[in-house]
Amino acid sequence: MATRANLAEKKRFLSLVRQLRLDAGLRQADLARKLGEAQSFVSRYESGDRRLDVLELRQICGVLGVSLAAFVERLEEDSR
DSSP states (O other): OOOHHHHHHHHHHHHHHHHHHHHTTOOHHHHHHHHTSOHHHHHHHHTTSSOOOHHHHHHHHHHHTOOHHHHHHHHHHHTO
16 A cells, blocks of 8 residues: 555656656657657656666666666655
8 A cells, every 4th residue: 555655755756757857858759769668658657657677767867877876866865
C-alpha cells in the first residue's frame, strides 16, 4: 500500500527525471529517439504509469549527461 510519504517521494523522483530532460533541452520524442525507444516510453515513466529499473535510469542519465550517482545525490538533496 502506498503511503503519503511514498507518493511524495515518487513525485519528487518523477519531477527530477523530467526536469533533467528539460534542462538538457530535450522533448520527450528527442530523448526517446536517443534511447532507441518510442516517445510513449518516456511519457509513461514521466507520468508514473511505468516504473524504471536501475539500468534504464542509468541509460537515461547517461543520455542526459548526468551520472547515476549525481542523480541519486540530487534526489537525496531534494528530499531533505
